[in-house]
Amino acid sequence: MDETGFPDESGAEAPGLMSGGGAAAAAPNDGAYRVLARKYRPKTFEDLVGQEPMVQTLENAFDTGRIAQAWMLTGVRGVGKTTTARILARGLNYEIPGAADKPTVKLTQEGTHCKAIMEGRHVDVIEMDAASHTGINDIREIIDAARYRPATARYKVYIIDEVHMLSNAAFNGLLKTLEEPPEHVKFIFATTEIRKVPITVLSRCQRFDLRRIEQSKLIGLLRRISDAEGIQITDEALMLIARAGEGSARDSLSLLDQAMAHGSGAIEADHLRQMLGLADRARVIDLFGHVMAGRIEEALGELQAQYEVGADPAIVLTDLADFTHLVTRMKVAPKSADESSVTEAERARGREYADELSVRLLSRAWQILLKGVQEVQAASKPLAAADMVLVRLAYAADLPDPGELMAQIRSGQTPMAGSVPSGGGSAPTGGGAQAMAVGMSHGSGGGGNGPTMQASARPQLSAIQGGMPAQQVSPQVAPQPDVQPAPAYNLKNLHDCAALASEKRDIPMKVAIQRQMRLVKFEPGKIEIQPTEDAPADITGEFGRKLTEWTGQRWFVVVSRNQGRPTIHEENEANQQQLLSDAKSHPTVASLLAAFPGAKVVDVTVKVSEEADAALADPMVSDPLLSEALGDDEDD
Structure with missing residues (x-):
């Protein structure tokens, strides 16, 4: 194992991979290229990044002999579930003649079974993909084979990946063996959908939730692998890869592999942005300043410029939402600005925005962007959809929230019309809002230049700091059109x-x-x-x-x-039944029914008087359901 802590391609230790001067020597070449995610796959518990709680638990269990019969490994894609399962199987069967003869997490040397287990070809470590072996017959084979002792190793270990894909019959068939397995059998399950695993299975396993890898640790891992590969990569490019990887080591290494091919030995942040369709973080901050100040024309121009250089509109809005989240965190938790994943430009300018903008304003922007990202992803024209999201955000930036409007109404004030975003157009009518956003701009220099206060879009409105009015402004009330009063209705029932x-x-x-x-x-x-x-x-x-x-x-x-x-319909049905009953008991009707066997009364129509007929002409009582109340008692 080299000084970076990674094994070479062959899986054996590679001493002296790093020379004294720090230059990386060429890795052994067997004629076939192996991707970084496989080449630098962890082989020991020390190689696992970000899973220290699980390693500590296993170490204590192995030392005290409290070894469970089954483990459930869950987490998002690429955090190392299958790799951890193999390392755990290696630790269970770790054996060096004359040196080690019991399970351990200290895999300092390659044991008798280690290489075969890590390569997935050991006869006593059986790996099964539940996505392609979902039925009860596959589980029946495991149950039958579990009765026999291992051929060469200490334990017979069954690793079932994506276990949530098993059918209900397969889960039920596994329960008895899982709860009381032979002493020489261990089960290791891995899944990304823990909620789809029956609780009866979960209750029989020790569960380990493999966490997303922190960006700082992921950046360190990418830096060590880049140095081992002899790749020149900037810190900003590493940060972009770590962010795009979203805590997944495999995804991050796949992106690094792609960037190495794209950059031909040297990886710059600009090249990486073009490859991933990302926007420059400094330009995202510029876009944030435009929309929060209501400069819609500049905001649309900035989005168009980023789109022309290859940025995906959905990713631009996602980055804009991420910066909104960062500014909010800086406002409520200032220490979050000191995290290693925050660039200097984000730290400097984010603090200035956090001082100027209110939490309510930031929360409203976050909600609009969160909904807007979904709209852009589903739109047939993503750029046009992103434009409309920015327009919505710019016009909503200076609107008061419902609490402020209620406060104005209670105090007897008239809600004021909102300021017009600079870029043309008239203010929306019919709602009114008091100007809350401040004009913001930054210098043309680097990311350290923060926003400065400017005049509001309307000269009669004063600048308002932090979303709260600095002074009262006389309302400009537009003339209201004549509204015809609604007709009066005398509703009684x-x-x-x-x-x-x-x-x-x-x-x-x-x-x-x-x-x-x-x-x-x-x-x-x-x-x-x-x-x-x-x-x-x-x-x-x-x-x-x-x-x-x-x-x-x-x-x-x-x-x-x-x-x-009773409901109106029930009353009408009851009245109709009464009319039918009365009609049948009428002497004339009764004689007709007797004279014609099989005849029956189907319906009864009420004869309406002239006064009632005139009343029915009134649209207020023209419903046929009311006609019965206006007629006499004579039956046709």
């Missing part, structure tokens, strides 16, 4: 409400009133109902909103615990 819904041509609400509401109490402005079992959960809120909209008056519809009257 649910019949009137159903008639109103019919007049407004809202058939679904009319049906809901007639069939899904049992009236408990009806007062002007307040209705208490008992919804039927098939009524929607939000029927009261929708009913109250519609009545308020139709009548121009505030209506509250609440659910009552008291028993309500």
Whole structure:
């Protein structure tokens, strides 16, 4: 093993890989190139990066002899689940004649079984991919073979990768052997979807959650591998790879492999951005300053410029959201600016933005960007979708939140119209907002130049620091158009409400009133109902909103615990049944039914008087459901 702590391609130790001057010697070449993720695959517990709690637990268990019969390794892709399983199998079967004869995590030398286990070809360490062996027959083979002792090793170890892909029958078939396996059998499971593993299986295993690798440790790992490969790479490029890897060692090494081929021995940050479609972090900060100051024209121009040099609009918005998150963290937890993953430009300018912007403003920007990234990823034209997200963000940057609007209303103030983002256009009408954003700009120099205060977009509005007004400004109230008053409705019961819904041509609400509401109490402005079992959960809120909209008056519809009257539909059905019963008992009808066997009364029509007929012409009572109440008792 070399000074960097990595084995060579052959898997054997490679002493002297690093010369005294620090120059990397050429790695042995067997004619086939091996990717970095395989070439520098960890072979001992010391090589595992970022998994110290698991290693400490295993070391204590091996020292005390408390060795479990099964382990469950879970984590995101590329954190080393399968590699850890092989190292664990090596530690269980570690053996050096005359030197080591028990399980251990101190794998200082290559033991009798180590090389075969790490290469996946040991007869007593059986690896199975559950994605391609999902059935009960595959598990039955394991159960049958587990009865026999290992051929050469101390334990027979079964490594099942992506175990969540097993079928329910396979899981059930494994339970008994998993709970009471032979003393010479150990199970190691690996999965990325721990929630899909039945709890009955989890309860029989020791679970280890392999954590994402921290960026600082991932950068150190990439630096050691780059030096071992003789690759010149800048610190900024390493940071970009570590960020793109998102805590996955395999993903990061794959990106480093790609960057080595792209850069031909020297990797620069600019070349890496072009390869990954990333935006310059300094330009992302510039874009953040434009949108938070309402400079929409400059913001759209900056996004267009980044797109022309190869930046993906979705990634630009993601980086913008990441910087928003960083500024928020700097505001609420200033020590987060000292993390090694934060560049000097982000640290300097992020602190200045954190001092100037309020948490409410940053939270609103985060919500808009989070939703905007999803929209851009799903859009057929990502650049156009990203433009609209920036427009939305710039215009929303100076809007007060609902709490501020309520405070203005309670104090008797008129909500003020928001300032127009510099770049043309008129302010949105009909809502009004007080200017909260401050004009920000930075020098044309490096990333250390932070934002400076400028005048607001409107001369009559003063600059406001941190999202709070510095001084009161006289409101500019636009003339309101003449609004025709809503017609007055005298609603006395649910019949009137159903008639109103019919007049407004809202058939679904009319049906809901007639069939899904049992009236408990009806007062002007307040209705208490008992919804039927098939009524929607939000029927009261929708009913109250519609009545308020139709009548121009505030209506509250609440659910009552008291028993309500039958629904309008139930009352009509009962009335109709009564009419049918009365008709059948009528002497004339009874004689007709007797004279014509098999005849029956199908329907009864009520004869309406002239006064009632005139009343029915009124649109307020034109619903056919109300006709029965206006007729006489004579039957046709």
